[in-house]
Amino acid sequence: MGGNILYTYSVECLVDRILSPCRRYTRFGIGPFESGHAMTVANNLRRGLLDGIPGWSVTAIRLKGARHEFSALSGVRESALEVLINLREGVLTGPPPLRENQKFTGMLTALGPGQITLGQIKFPEGITPVNPDHHVANLASTGKLDIIIQFEFTSKAKDPFVPTISSEDQSSFITVDPMAFPVKRVSYSIRMEPHPVTQAEVEYVFLEILTDNSIHPQRALVMASQYIIDLMWPIGGRRLRLGYKT
Missing domain, CATH: 3.30.1360.10 (RNA polymerase, RBP11-like subunit)
Incomplete structure (x- = not known):
């Protein structure tokens, strides 16, 4: 033919x-x-x-008061592990970075009582959550949540994945495998x-x-x-x- x-x-x-x-x-x-x-x-x-x-994916999280992912958080209904999972399941959108392997951070400081959602986290300009109502944690009246999230632009084709965390931050950040493809x-x-x-x-x-x-x-x-x-x-x-x- x-x-x-x-x-x-x-x-x-x-x-x-x-x-x-x-x-x-x-x-x-x-x-x-x-x-x-x-x-x-x-x-x-x-x-x-x-x-x-590629897409934006959470790669490391720092929870104030959590020494590791199995720590209990005072005044927070969820454990540190549950908060990590909830944050990891958040979906972010935005333009790709200007430089490869560039890391960005989002921050949240919240006092209870109340529910914390992904939309309450402060992200850099241009990066927004697709699901802003996604649940992160529930705080009691005495609860406080202090979070720093590191996220990067990555894909399955970039293998193996190595998070870009500086040596001074390695002890305080909990690294997670990217999943937001x-x-x-x-x-x-x-x-x-x-x-x-x-x-x-x-x-x-x-x-x-x-x-x-x-x-x-x-x-x-x-x-x-x-x-x-x-x-x-x-x-x-x-x-x-x-x-x-x-």
Whole structure:
């Protein structure tokens, strides 16, 4: 099967639905492709979406009065471990940093009684919580919560993860593994249909993406495409040294 017209394909957003503050479902239709090419494109896009999309993630937390994650906090219903888990599950959004491995901090000092939510934490300008009502802790009338959060822009592709904590802070901060990767699930299906012009059998990819709503799915799709291009560039750009046996 030939003809450049088959490679002039389009990307169309068929469904875009916010299911909850941290769940956004989008379905794209991509095509047409020559027979056999749709699977290659879909597999690579899926891998790029799951591995190559960075996001803001909590990497270290300092709780005043907590020597370790199993400490009890005076006047706080939750243990230090429960507060850590609640903070780790918060979803942040904002533009990427200007420098790689740049760390940022958010701060909170609160007095009881009352509930503490993610939206009460003071973040740097441009960084906002997607789920500001997300529960962090409950304080009694005598309770006080003093928190410093370190968060960084990271992705699954950056492995292994090493938090950038200075030596003087290592004893006071509790490090946590990053988990806020924007793309949560990707699936696809392939359908064959006649080409609208040539009537030849061509393939269409229907790509379904579930994100945490910290990034627009269309932006994630563009970034995944660029991730695959960058991954293959050493081959396509002919920067590899090819060795030949004589």
